[in-house]
Amino acid sequence: MHAKVTHLRRFPGVLTGVLACSIALCLNPADTLARDAAGAPPSSPAPKAKRGGTGSPSTVPLTLADAVFLALRHNRTIRSAHIDRIAQKFDLRVAEDRFGPQFAVSGSVIRQRSAGLRTTGAEVAPSATIQLPTGATFGFAWANTLTEGGAGRTRSSVAEISVNQPLLRGGGVEVNMAPVRAARLSERINQLRLKATVSETIAQVILAYRDLLRAQEEAALADGAVGRARDLLAVNRALIAAGRMAEVEVVQTEADLENQRIRVLEAVKGLDAARLLLLDLLALDLGTAIVAQESTNPAKVAPDLTQAMDMALAERPDYLGQRLVVEQNRLGVTVTRNERLWDVSLFATGRLGRESVSGAGAESSRVSDMTAGLSLAIPLNGLRRDQPYVQASTALQTSELQLAAIRQGVEMQVRNSLTDINIRWRQLESARRARDLTQRAVDIEKEKLKVGRSSNFQVRALENDLRSVENQQLSAMIGYLNALTILDMQLGTTLSTWQITLAD
Numbered sequence: 375m376h377a378k379v380t381h382l383r384r385f386p387g388v389l390t391g392v393l394a395c396s397i398a399l400c401l402n403p404a405d406t407l408a409r410d411a412a413g414a415p416p417s418s419p420a421p422k423a424k425r426g427g428t429g430s431p432s433t434v435p436l437t438l439a440d441a442v443f444l445a446l447r448h449n450r451t452i453r454s455a456h457i458d459r460i461a462q463k464f465d466l467r468v469a470e471d472r473f474g475p476q477f478a479v480s481g482s483v484i485r486q487r488s489a490g491l492r493t494t495g496a497e498v499a500p501s502a503t504i505q506l507p508t509g510a511t512f513g514f515a516w517a518n519t520l521t522e523g524g525a526g527r528t529r530s531s532v533a534e535i536s537v538n539q540p541l542l543r544g545g546g547v548e549v550n551m552a553p554v555r556a557a558r559l560s561e562r563i564n565q566l567r568l569k570a571t572v573s574e575t576i577a578q579v580i581l582a583y584r585d586l587l588r589a590q591e592e593a594a595l596a597d598g599a600v601g602r603a604r605d606l607l608a609v610n611r612a613l614i615a616a617g618r619m620a621e622v623e624v625v626q627t628e629a630d631l632e633n634q635r636i637r638v639l640e641a642v643k644g645l646d647a648a649r650l651l652l653l654d655l656l657a658l659d660l661g662t663a664i665v666a667q668e669s670t671n672p673a674k675v676a677p678d679l680t681q682a683m684d685m686a687l688a689e690r691p692d693y694l695g696q697r698l699v700v701e702q703n704r705l706g707v708t709v710t711r712n713e714r715l716w717d718v719s720l721f722a723t724g725r726l727g728r729e730s731v732s733g734a735g736a737e738s739s740r741v742s743d744m745t746a747g748l749s750l751a752i753p754l755n756g757l758r759r760d761q762p763y764v765q766a767s768t769a770l771q772t773s774e775l776q777l778a779a780i781r782q783g784v785e786m787q788v789r790n791s792l793t794d795i796n797i798r799w800r801q802l803e804s805a806r807r808a809r810d811l812t813q814r815a816v817d818i819e820k821e822k823l824k825v826g827r828s829s830n831f832q833v834r835a836l837e838n839d840l841r842s843v844e845n846q847q848l849s850a851m852i853g854y855l856n857a858l859t860i861l862d863m864q865l866g867t868t869l870s871t872w873q874i875t876l877a878d
Contacts, residue, residue: 469557532727570691689866
């Protein structure tokens with residue numbers, strides 16, 4: 375099974391797409407945003423590295439869609455899950471071969487010496503057996519023997535046909551098809567596990583990409599703070615030169631500038647750590663200088679609880695997988711209940727062929743034997759026959775309780791996610807307003823400082839507030855986008871959002 379990116383029809387309903395991380399449901403299709411700033415589809419290859427003046431690679435721009443595409447191709451967890459599917463699909467083939475004909479050939483060659491007589495013998499016996507869904511077993515064997523000794527040569531060629539049909543224990547289509555149905559359910563569970571693995575890995579890549587984006591923005595904000603500190607220092611020196619500010623007041627401004635430079639170094643360190651984490655998830659060269667290129671202006675999403683719950687119950691791999699486990703346990707109850715019955719079977723055998731002896735007493739005879747009957751085996755005591763049934767019954771009840779618990783857990787997660795999304799959007803709006811107002815206050819205070827109506831201390835205090843609200847706005851933006859990604863994963867719609875089809 376491999377990941378293939380195809381075009382999927384989007385369903386109306388729960389969420390609009392936001393930077394390729396939102397849910398594949400749109401309340402208003404006109405409000406759907408592009409998957410990324412450049413509009414690249416998930417299947418687009420990673421962009422080539424930009425080259426510097428020397429011609430060597432410098433930075434590699436990477437969109438979120440590029441990161442998802444590379445993860446599908448290179449991530450080791452996803453590749454390992456695809457490798458596991460090879461053995462899992464073969465297990466299903468083995469189970470479905472239950473009612474296929476089984477062929478075999480047996481044979482032997484012997485040479486014997488006893489009481490001065492030498493005897494040579496050879497035997498070859500091809501055979502075939504087949505089991506029907508009713509439980510009946512048909513067998514065919516063709517035994518050919520040749521014996522040569524002092525008394526002459528003996529030839530035998532006999533075909534034997536046998537049939538055995540259980541009437542109680544081991545009989546019936548429902549019981550005999552149970553192992554095949556259980557294997558098919560296991561295959562569907564394995565497919566859901568692969569879906570969960572790919573979805574979780576894609577979500578990890580998206581969150582790691584956002585960490586890189588956050589680190590880049592933090593580094594840019596730190597650089598901006600350094601620039602503003604330099605501008606303020608230049609204003610201070612101009613005021614000192616004009617005799618309108620004491621020279622000692624510039625010391626604190628210079629100290630603030632050095633502190634901002636320290637923050638730049640810390641931001642660079644965090645940026646490198648985020649880059650390495652994303653490269654590790656993408657299984658790329660850790661020396662690749664990737665740069666996240668994604669919009670940082672998300673749009674509002676208004677998910678509906680009822681539609682979200684319906685989607686989660688229809689798409690969540692853990693919930694769907696547990697439903698299949700319940701079906702498997704019901705099959706187990708059916709099989710173990712049948713094993714408690716008496717063993718009653720109809721059987722018949724027939725042997726047709728010819729035996730011949732050449733030599734002094736040459737003769738030839740025809741073999742034609744038929745046998746039919748009814749076999750019966752009734753256990754009179756013992757609790758071991760009931761043990762598998764009791765275990766299967768309790769396993770069924772336990773799995774049903776687990777299904778109910780998973781369903782309630784899904785609802786709790788979805789409710790929490792919707793609440794989180796709404797609150798984070800309000801936080802983002804407040805952070806945007808606070809940043810704009812603080813920036814305006816800084817600009818006003820700087821103008822007042824130039825005309826001598828403010829102090830250096832007040833400007834530095836407002837500059838510190840501006841740095842704080844800028845980081846607050848960045849955290850609110852990343853938190854909102856991550857909340858959408860988490861909801862996407864909790865609804866089980868990550869693959870449909872990214873138009874990814876897992877095909878055998």
